[in-house]
Amino acid sequence: MNMQSPRPAVRTTCPYCGVGCGILATPDGAGGLHVAGDPGHPANFGRLCVKGSALGETVGLKGRLLAPRIGGREAGWDEALDLVARRFSDTIAAHGPDSVAMYVSGQLLTEDYYAANKLMKGFVGSANIDTNSRLCMASSVAGHRRAFGSDTVPGLYEDLEGADTVVLVGSNLAWCHPVLYQRLAAAREARGTRVVVIDPRRTATCDIADLHLPLAPGSDAVLFNLLLAEIDRRGLVTETPDGLADALAAARATLPAATGLPHSALRQFLDLWCGSERVVTVYSQGINQSDSGTDKVNAILNCHLATGRIGRPGTGPFSVTGQPNAMGGREVGGLANMLACHLDIEDPAHRDAVQGFWRSPRMASRPGLKAVDMFRAVEEGRIKALWIICTNPAVSMPEADRVARAIKGCDFVVVSDMIARTDTTRLAHVLLPATGWAEKDGTVTNSERRISRQRRTLAPAGQARDDWRIIADVAARMGWPEAFAWDSPAQVFAEHAALSGVAGALGSDFDISDHAGITQAGYDALGPFLWPQSSRRRGGRFFGDGRFHTPSGRARMIAVTPRPPQPLSEAWPFRLNTGRVRDHWHTMTRTGLSPRLSRHLAEPFLELHPTDAARLGLVPATLAEVTSSHGRAILRVLVTDRVAPGHPFAPIHWTGETAPSGRIDALVDGLADPVSGQPASKSAPVAIRPFAAAWYGFAVSAHPITPGCDYWARATLPAGHQAELAGRGEPGDWADAARRMLGVTGDPLVVRDPRNGILRMAFIQNGRLSAALFVAREPAALSRSHVVAALGGDCRGDILAGRPGADQPDPGAVVCACFGVGVNTILGAIATQDLTTVEAIGKALGAGTNCGSCRPDLKGLLVSARARAVDLC
Template sequence: MTVKTTCPYCGVGCGVVVTQNPNGSVSVAGDADHPANLGRLCVKGAALGETLGLAGRLLAPEVDGQIASWDRALDAAAGQLAEIIHQHGPQAVAFYASGQLLTEDYYAANKLMKGFIGSANIDTNSRLCMSSAVVGYKRALGADAVPGNYQDIETSDLVVLVGSNAAWAHPVLYQRLAAAKAQRPAMKVVVIDPRHTATCDIADLHLALKPGTDAGLFNGLLNLLAQQIPPDTFDGQQRALDAAAAWPLDRCAAFCDLPRDDLARFYHWFISADRAVTLYTMGINQSSSGSDKCNAIINVHLASGKFGREGCGPFSLTGQPNAMGGREVGGLANQLACHMGFNPQDIARLGRFWGSKRIAETPGLMAVELFEAIYRGEVKAVWIMGTNPAVSLPDSDRVREALRRCPLVIVSEVSTHSDTLAFADIRFPAQAWGEKNGTVTNSERRISRQRAFVSAPGETRPDWWIVAQLAQRLGFGEAFSWHHPAEVFSEHARLSGFENHGSRAFDISGLASLSIEQWDNLAPIQWPVTANAPRGTARLLETGQGWHPSKRLQLIAVEPQNAQAQTTAHYPLLLNTGRIRDQWHTMTRTGMVPRLMQHQPLPWVLIHPDDASHLGIGEQSLVRLTSPRGWALGCARISVEQRSGELFMPMHWNNHFASQSRVNALVASVIDPHSGQPESKQTAVRLQRVTAPWRGSLFSRRALELPRSIMWWRQAASWKLAASTLDTGWIEMLAGREGWQLQYARSDSFVHLLAWQGATLQLALYLSRHETMLDEQTIVASFDAPVTDPAQRHQLLAGGGAQQTLRGRTVCSCMGVSETAICAAIAAGGDTPAALGKQLGCGTQCGSCVPELRALIASSLTKAAH
């Protein structure tokens, strides 16, 4: 059986073809017919079939730690919510949702909270990534509407990537851009980012600006564009131009810490290009002035006329598969459903459509302030759906304390590897990708279907069903009497066109009358979808009109601000956070896939050589980052790609995959005053080397509770360990309790230990004061079959196999090609990515590793020249 569905990772929204094989396995390929990816997949998408096992799945409802029936769990949740609402009012309860939910799930949750409970306290993890972009679009255009599409990126003369490492965070879209540039070399690509990232591989110009100064850069460009804008073309025009007039080239270069000539070159390219697209994401949005930065970008597109036509526009790249769908249904606390707001007309309109007199009348608590209200005891119940705020929110230790204090925490979740699940009083087992059925909307406004292709395991249920069942128990049954997700979608589509008449950008009323069969077969389509545009709308703003009451577009006066985080003598370094290529969010899905852990197996801290030398830190040194809020451990990587005085650390590791590497424990809960989005990109920290001479690996049949003296990082089937002193007493105690037999090899500089139960290997530990060569493949395979041969046991004790080598990290996850093999091939004459691909296969699948291949080639050639 073959099913077409949509990838559940980033906002590119790639089409996926899933084939169920006769042996029960699943094959995953890119959908060549899907307009988002045209058959391409990144390594995460290609590995989706490896995430479908039931290990680590939540499979039954639980109440107070005990497995319960659905009736009991739903009755308990509804009863306790009703009691809290009765005693403290609807503002005492909240929902916290996720861009991992399908549109139908989101619609149901938003309807229950804002339409019937009567509070707007439903927010989403999209607040952490997209809310500043929402504010920027709404202020400029009058609607949260991305005006362009992916083809515009390919046909543009100039593509500007700002605060976006698209090569890693949106790899398929980046590969489309790279292919377009290869076909049209005259296309210019500019990367504006403090770090030199993989995205710079195709850049004609990299502007490594001072973190947080983007608004000054674009104000300078607007200042140069001022003379070409006819008077009174836009609302707010004169105020915006007056603000920009204070930003001549020299001031911009100094403010951004950029070479004047480089900045002038970028300004010239933008002004002279007939068509330009600016792609921006977390580096812009995650700021205490992110909304203004978004508007600074939109301003220059409006002022230059580079919008509303092919190859042009300000293009916000969405972080999650359905962050835009969540915005469409009103999943943010400061909006109502279908792009309506908290004005009397929209409140009344929504009440008429839903048949409710309990519509929330004021915005609710946004993510950061919501969890602060939980901490203070003002919100007494929270229902968390498909997200992991105990890891992903800033000041995450305080978030954890808030959840500990909260009288009622309900969590709908797929994975037991979610830190947040530990705080749940009631657990609802949700359906995962491949099991659930609905729609998602990608970064270019394209609605696609996620289709089920495996049976839902255990007692798992779709999120919309869970919401509807709970709503019925709260007394709202008639409004939540759906039997199929297509019915939810149809209601959502009807609402989008209800009393709209073009006043709201989001309108999919042309899909409202789909039958279940038609909804099942829905092909990808871009909204608006109306009677006048039944096949969707590829591009917005073509008439030059927006959705403000005046229909005019608006320029926003921007006063550039520095980041609120400022370094001090005690915290002298500025920390940036972000994503890596092969991991997703807090690793609950990708962390258990072995090949996705091979590229970056440890949370690393990127540091400039000057800072490393000053602090006595070497390559691969274990380091500790500290801020006033918390600390985290990482592994040093020294590179000139990082600006001096600044650091970078990935945000993925949680407490299931590391003993202490949650980077958001360091980040302050500083937010943009307009969007509520946290400033996750700038945190003042100090960095110290950690003395841990003992390093090693642990292989075990099950997760073990390691002593506090050991620092650890999980890697699918194994754990990497570090310790300041040697302590194996915990293993001996464990062996005694379990009835294991221990096999030792040890000296002053190493300890190797195997634990057996008869002929079955239970545990293998390798610790030493120097780098140990291990045949990890043989070690892992030894857990699958009895081992009775003494020689084979001794070989395992020594490290696994006779051909032990230091393989090095994996660069190409698709083909499993290591850095060691690549460097050897380069030394033998493979001096292009194509040559390496022909010899080793690297770079021939998703293409995400090509920038690293080029970097390794350049490094090898530089070393050879010296």
């Protein structure tokens, strides 16, 4: 086979979290990529987390949607686009503009987002376009707008390195924004930056905390009201924002007991915050994902506004976003209650200005339906045509089962995606193949307002097209070809930049009109830059001059009366917290393609406090059945004091494709913040009980695994696939069941121990291990790393031992995914080489020297090794 010559590295941007790391992507000439951090990008200076480092493993054709499909059959682009345009046009003609909707994604590029927003609000004439960013940062948007008069992020990443104290609230920075965590850890090491972590869980981020406050879930606004009252008591109020007196009165009326914190810890926090001139308060989903999230945001902002600790180096509130282009979506008005370029959809002058710029036939005159309400309208039949782009709401929305039923019942559903099989694509009438990261060309904006280019490095897979192009083609067929006559994303970006100049003249903070005349060559060469970038203003921080985007020009403080989360009951006695794991992303359509990203945590789990586990009769590695009034999940039990009694935790990533009984958002109520519309994803009332499994299993196969049992979770391996399994009833013929499940033929090697309920099978083809199944009455006890490593290799019957022989090392479960270093390898090195620091482990094994996300785990292993040594003495 002739190999193409490798091409030079392309500067592009990571498609995961809102840090917006720069990447050097080098095509290998065979359809793959080598990925490295870009030392010249100001967001990461060459650092990458394990997910970013593994991006090269996620490109290719596996699982891709390669051609349009109508009703399950392959179709041509013209047929598919004609159908979409006709059905949307007919629906609008028969039922009005609000009978159609678009649900889009913070993973779209800004140019894609702009095209979708322009089509819906300016040409369809409805604001029924919302985004999965509603689920992660809408409360921050609402809080900003109430306090600042605009959705403005005041500060910069470098403020983390210039602060005396950094407070992390509801943010597991080590796992969710690892590169910012690395920057903060480096600042702490270099200049003694003090770090406070406020989180009911003891997360990996606590590894660098000088103080961890495990406050009662939902009491964040109480804590910051107490801080505001203390600021006032100490005479530290230096500013006079609007609403100051009312905010102080509400703060003074707040009682500390609701935090659940001891007086000493509360006092230590108040002293740290008040005693530090330069304070940055970083907040994320633990604040936003609440039915009172906007009030929590404003309680934080109040403290910075009252003290003037905003807009100056090393100071300010800082919302870190969960998606790569949540900020870009906000800039183009991608939320249902916003207009392009941070303009107000409820302001007639703003609407007229945008409509005049677009020369559109109509303009949405009021906010559209936010995500939860949008899918309720789909369920009720008020929305009759729905276009979902680059997201998986049948898994990620609260009340996910209900949402899936609503989508399935909708008259006409279009899904644009790069993946052929997801919980959502299975429900569509029309599937449109979209380009994915490495095939797309456009811009994204990170959490500090830095716009960067995402550049095409690989040719589109199959017939995939860019999302902006698909939207423009549908718009042309609906009767508006001139308004969407772009030939490149550079032209879309130029139009967006020109519109921002109109917005800037109206007083908007978002103005990048310096780029209104950008050429293709200029777009190709565009480097990362901070907005605004116009003749009026360039980059930097906002609000240091005391001027805000409110009618008075002053900031607004909000009187916050804290509200507790929804109450528990005898039927639902536990409050379930949800979130992310270190090595996976959203619904795993990308990270699930990388074998090494599943080595750390390969299945859904439930973190449960030891007292709860004992009361429920649950032991580690068994399964728990978790139910709410909306759904059910089965999760692996992980007993840990990292969570508080009564407050279990479960991750969000698993789907109908990877672990159908682990779809955690099926449990989450659709209760949303009344201001922001953001759902309360971290406080679902649930019940927990043991799942009565008759057997547990673990399987590997060189072929796709089709489990067909009550519980399963599958993951990709370098040489095939693995699955964790469990069932209530056993098959009559295990060998036959194994062949169907593992996609193999022939007779297996078998070991049986009927008395102990143990059954082990290995399928050998041409002397190599093709598949293996391990079954027991208890959770399967074996070295999974050994079995996984044996798949596809030379094999004898001793594989059925499930463990390496005495002469073979067993690395154990992977701790460092960057370098594949297992727990047994690390513990062995600690013992034999007398390693006493994380740095020493890194020097000996490499673990912790790349992305650094495993460093808290390494520190924990050092502690446990020391404790074991003391016990032996």
